[in-house]
Amino acid sequence: xxxxxTTLAATQASAPAVRLPRRRGIELALIVxxxxxxxxxxxxxxxxxxxxxxxxxxGYGAGLGVLALFAHLAVRIRAPYADPxxxxxxxxxxxxxxxxxxxxDLETPGDRAAPAxxxxxxxxxxxxxxxxxxxRDHRVLQRYSYVCVxxxxxxxxxxxxxxxVNGARIWIRIAGFSIQPSEFAKVLLAVFFAAYLAANRSxxxxxxxxxxxMQFPTGRVLGPIVTIWLLSVGVLVxxxxxxxxxxxxxxxxxxxxxxxxxxxxxxxxxxxxVLGAFAVGRLEPHVGxxxxxxxxxxxxxxxxxxxxxxxQSLFAFAAGGVLGTGLGLGHSILIGFAAxxxxxxxxxxxxxxxxxxxxxxxxxxxxxxxxxxAGLALRxxxxxxxxxxxxxxxxxxxxxxxxxxxxxxxxxxxAMPFLAQGGSSVVTNWAIVALLIxxxxxxxxxxxxxxxx
Amino acid sequence: xxxxxxxxxMARYIRHAWxxxxxxxxxxxxxxxxxxxxxxxxxxxxxxxxxxxxxxxHQPRGDILVGGEPVTGSTDTGEQLRYERTYRDGPLYAPVxxxxxxxxxxxxxxxxxxxxxxxxxPMLSPFPLWNDMTRGPSPxxxxxxxxxxxxxxxxxxxxxxxxxxxxxxxxxTGRILALVSTPSYDPAALSGNSEATASAWERLNHDPxxxxxxxxxxxxxxPGSTFKVVTAAAALDAGxxxxxxxxxxxxxxxxxPGTTTRLTNEGDGCTDAPVRxxxxxxxxxxFAKLGVDVGAANMSATxxxxxxxxxxxxIPFSVSPSTFDTHVDKAQLALSSIxxxxxxxxxxxxxxxxxxxxxxxxxxxxxLVERTTRRGGETIAGGGVRPDRQVMRPSTAVRLRELMTDxxxxxxxxxxxxxxxxxxxxxxxxxxxxxxxxxxxxxxxxWAQADADLEPKVAVAVVVEDASADRGEISGGGDAAxxxxxxxxxxLRS
Numbered sequence: 025x026x027x028x029x030t031t032l033a034a035t036q037a038s039a040p041a042v043r044l045p046r047r048r049g050i051e052l053a054l055i056v057x058x059x060x061x062x063x064x065x066x067x068x069x070x071x072x073x074x075x076x077x078x079x080x081x082x083g084y085g086a087g088l089g090v091l092a093l094f095a096h097l098a099v100r101i102r103a104p105y106a107d108p109x110x111x112x113x114x115x116x117x118x119x120x121x122x123x124x125x126x127x128x129d130l131e132t133p134g135d136r137a138a139p140a141x142x143x144x145x146x147x148x149x150x151x152x153x154x155x156x157x158x159x160r161d162h163r164v165l166q167r168y169s170y171v172c173v174x175x176x177x178x179x180x181x182x183x184x185x186x187x188x189v190n191g192a193r194i195w196i197r198i199a200g201f202s203i204q205p206s207e208f209a210k211v212l213l214a215v216f217f218a219a220y221l222a223a224n225r226s227x228x229x230x231x232x233x234x235x236x237x238m239q240f241p242t243g244r245v246l247g248p249i250v251t252i253w254l255l256s257v258g259v260l261v262x263x264x265x266x267x268x269x270x271x272x273x274x275x276x277x278x279x280x281x282x283x284x285x286x287x288x289x290x291x292x293x294x295x296x297x298v299l300g301a302f303a304v305g306r307l308e309p310h311v312g313x314x315x316x317x318x319x320x321x322x323x324x325x326x327x328x329x330x331x332x333x334x335x336q337s338l339f340a341f342a343a344g345g346v347l348g349t350g351l352g353l354g355h356s357i358l359i360g361f362a363a364x365x366x367x368x369x370x371x372x373x374x375x376x377x378x379x380x381x382x383x384x385x386x387x388x389x390x391x392x393x394x395x396x397x398a399g400l401a402l403r404x405x406x407x408x409x410x411x412x413x414x415x416x417x418x419x420x421x422x423x424x425x426x427x428x429x430x431x432x433x434x435x436x437x438x439a440m441p442f443l444a445q446g447g448s449s450v451v452t453n454w455a456i457v458a459l460l461i462x463x464x465x466x467x468x469x470x471x472x473x474x475x476x477x
Numbered sequence: 478x479x480x481x482x483x484x485x486x487m488a489r490y491i492r493h494a495w496x497x498x499x500x501x502x503x504x505x506x507x508x509x510x511x512x513x514x515x516x517x518x519x520x521x522x523x524x525x526x527x528x529x530x531x532x533x534x535h536q537p538r539g540d541i542l543v544g545g546e547p548v549t550g551s552t553d554t555g556e557q558l559r560y561e562r563t564y565r566d567g568p569l570y571a572p573v574x575x576x577x578x579x580x581x582x583x584x585x586x587x588x589x590x591x592x593x594x595x596x597x598x599p600m601l602s603p604f605p606l607w608n609d610m611t612r613g614p615s616p617x618x619x620x621x622x623x624x625x626x627x628x629x630x631x632x633x634x635x636x637x638x639x640x641x642x643x644x645x646x647x648x649x650t651g652r653i654l655a656l657v658s659t660p661s662y663d664p665a666a667l668s669g670n671s672e673a674t675a676s677a678w679e680r681l682n683h684d685p686x687x688x689x690x691x692x693x694x695x696x697x698x699x700p701g702s703t704f705k706v707v708t709a710a711a712a713l714d715a716g717x718x719x720x721x722x723x724x725x726x727x728x729x730x731x732x733x734p735g736t737t738t739r740l741t742n743e744g745d746g747c748t749d750a751p752v753r754x755x756x757x758x759x760x761x762x763x764f765a766k767l768g769v770d771v772g773a774a775n776m777s778a779t780x781x782x783x784x785x786x787x788x789x790x791x792i793p794f795s796v797s798p799s800t801f802d803t804h805v806d807k808a809q810l811a812l813s814s815i816x817x818x819x820x821x822x823x824x825x826x827x828x829x830x831x832x833x834x835x836x837x838x839x840x841x842x843x844x845l846v847e848r849t850t851r852r853g854g855e856t857i858a859g860g861g862v863r864p865d866r867q868v869m870r871p872s873t874a875v876r877l878r879e880l881m882t883d884x885x886x887x888x889x890x891x892x893x894x895x896x897x898x899x900x901x902x903x904x905x906x907x908x909x910x911x912x913x914x915x916x917x918x919x920x921x922x923x924w925a926q927a928d929a930d931l932e933p934k935v936a937v938a939v940v941v942e943d944a945s946a947d948r949g950e951i952s953g954g955g956d957a958a959x960x961x962x963x964x965x966x967x968x969l970r971s
Contacts, residue, residue: 278497282490322523331525341512342520343528349612355528378513382506389502396495400488412491419498423505432508 054112062119072352103465117442144447148454155458169219176212179205218409267438348377401467539617567663576664623652627967642692648832651841697821701907704816711779731762734807757888768814832936835924838874892958904953921957
């Protein structure tokens with residue numbers, strides 16, 4: 025840990041050789057565009073449903089705009105060199121998510137989710153602003169890596185004490201709000217993985233014994249990380265939250281590979297994944313059912329039991345076609361349970377079509393790409409691994425849930441970042457964006473002209 | 478701490494990881510295109526997909542018009558399947574409209590004209606591909622029927638809840654003026670998709686009175702003596718009878734050829750009776766022998782010219798084919814010729830028989846839809862008059878008109894006489910059931926032409942199957958003729 029401190033001091037001492045443009049104006053323009061697009065979507069829903077602009081449109085736009093403005097000001101003050109893209113992307117995705125949830129609320133007048141989601145979005149953007157203002161350098165986090173891992177495990181274990189909701193023990197309910205602690209845990213785990221791997225990557229890469237052309241590290245180095253990984257995965261299997269389990273696993277493998285460059289890790293990871301999937305599939309009827317649904321999405325229809333959620337989701341995507349039915353004009357509510365959370369993407373697919381869906385995917389891809397770019401531009405391994413880890417969380421999460429609802433992979437419950445109903449997820453994703461902004465600011469601030477960031 | 482691990486820069490591995498993420502994104506996009514473009518068609522038409530159903534009920538259904546007024550409507554339920562069918566005078570028009578149910582599909586006109594009523598008919602769009610561009614159906618079109626409101630009401634009122642049916646057509650054009658079946662039901666009970674709808678469906682289907690059976694077009698009855706019109710036409714056309722007033726060589730009782738069964742009459746005086754008298758007093762023996770004399774080939778040809786054995790008649794919904802057995806021995810032919818054995822007819826078919834006689838031997842196929850229009854009233858298709866066919870020689874028709882007029886003037890059909898009009902008719906009391914044990918059906922077929930008119934205005938067939946009545950009192954002249962009279966009067970008045 026002392027090493028990190030000295031590097032920190034060293035970089036602060038040396039002034040950047042070349043000053044890069046700050047591009048805060050671009051960021052502001054894009055934020056305005058994102059807010060306008062969200063307000064337009066909100067109005068489009070109202071016009072399609074009632075023929076009039078909904079009365080809350082101005083308030084909605086103003087609220088989102090003010091929150092985004094605060095975030096922007098925080099970035100302008102404390103992270104002036106930051107990448108101008110992640111914040112507008114977050115605002116646009118969050119705004120679109122609010123529009124989609126508001127749109128689905130119209131189908132379920134007794135169960136409104138948009139107001140709560142707006143509160144959570146406010147909290148999320150507030151946390152973003154706070155992180156930008158308080159966390160002056162991301163390397164500070166490296167000191168707290170063991171605090172992070174203990175906190176992460178605590179959060180993962182917490183829901184076991186609470187009753188199961190919908191077959192999974194992943195929520196805790198406090199004062200009417202349900203919180204999903206595993207969402208917060210993934211950021212903490214990413215910090216820990218990045219810090220630990222940054223400190224031990226040489227040992228992981230060079231020591232250990234060779235077995236048939238592949239080099240395996242010694243137990244002393246690998247022990248702690250595998251233990252923690254096993255523990256987190258075990259907890260998740262106990263809590264039946266397989267999406268998050270898959271996400272942690274993917275994150276672990278990606279970071280290990282980036283840290284050591286050992287393809288052996290990928291092989292080991294894949295073998296472990298296949299074994300784990302097989303074992304869980306056999307042991308857990310819940311999971312076996314999901315795999316059956318994936319292989320035969322219309323089996324329940326053929327059996328005369330009516331369409332299941334996955335087939336309803338596929339119907340929704342199909343109904344959208346290339347251009348979509350238009351906001352407010354689809355019937356994705358037929359999916360029923362979880363239409364606003366896990367299956368929110370089906371509403372986007374039906375009402376915005378393949379064109380809109382591709383645009384959403386590209387927004388995520390852009391966000392991930394900016395994270396990777398910050399990782400490439402940085403010079404120190406912790407920042408690199410942190411940026412790669414956070415970006416990979418977004419990429420893997422999007423893949424797992426989007427692939428699940430479109431029938432590409434077996435469906436596992438998970439929140440679409442920013443879009444889906446779910447407070448913990450929105451707050452967590454804003455924290456991720458805040459950390460990416462912070463990392464990218466460091467990367468560009470330290471730019472020494474050696475390699476294009 | 479170096480940024481090199483394993484001898485190569487970490488940047489290289491970051492790029493690999495990014496390539497992996499990009500690969501995941503490409504997989505998502507390709508799969509989305511598969512679902513939304515390649516599979517969209519088959520998913521869209523999957524029977525479990527409710528979207529086509531929701532779209533179907535998302536707009537008010539077009540209306541069915543009688544006498545310029547809609548007898549149907551649509552009500553906005555605010556539910557997922559938004560518009561439900563309503564009916565004005567549901568039981569009265571049920572044999573015409575049928576039902577349009579969110580659970581059980583559509584029948585009769587609601588079924589046959591569904592494309593127009595639901596708005597899916599491409600003819601409804603202002604120009605080709607319009608609906609593909611707007612991604613929605615056209616507003617539902619209207620169906621204008623040929624029904625005469627007065628005739629329909631008169632028939633329903635006079636049946637007075639007894640089990641039976643009335644079919645009335647315009648002999649010259651083939652327009653159907655009345656189509657009534659009782660007991661009836663209110664199709665509005667089947668419109669929705671609730672528990673009540675399901676229980677109404679259950680109740681109507683298990684009702685022993687069978688209210689959903691359209692007896693005017695979907696039920697065949699032995700036509701009994703009314704079929705003697707067909708037998709007489711065949712005999713006159715074939716030249717077996719040349720003089721209506723010449724004595725026939727007909728024993729009473731008549732032993733069916735090749736059997737020991739003796740056929741008798743209800744009344745006396747049928748021995749060797751001339752055709753005019755035999756028709757007036759409905760002598761079974763005379764017409765049974767006449768049928769045998771005409772022969773199976775000629776009888777079949779005439780019956781089929783009238784429309785028997787025609788499985789293709791659509792008005793525009795299908796009509797149960799009336800039957801005349803073409804492969805019969807002489808005894809069977811004798812019974813067939815007096816409307817028994819395998820001879821069966823729908824009321825609509827017997828109205829067509831009367832119409833052909835009234836219209837000089839020319840028969841127009843009956844039709845129920847005058848035209849279909851857009852919501853605004855602009856015609857998109859005319860049901861139109863169909864081509865006619867000569868089913869008997871005009872001279873034969875003239876003599877049959879004479880015979881039928883006599884029946885009303887001085888025979889069994891006196892109850893149908895209308896002052897100021899020429900009315901021709903024929904009664905029938907058809908036996909059925911094992912050993913003729915069932916309560917007989919009372920038939921009356923007739924046509925009417927006002928004295929001031931150049932053409933006959935209406936041909937009608939009535940059947941009353943009233944299980945509650947005393948067997949002896951059931952008769953075509955007593956039960957069915959007064960109903961026919963009211964229907965004809967209503968048409969002549971209008």
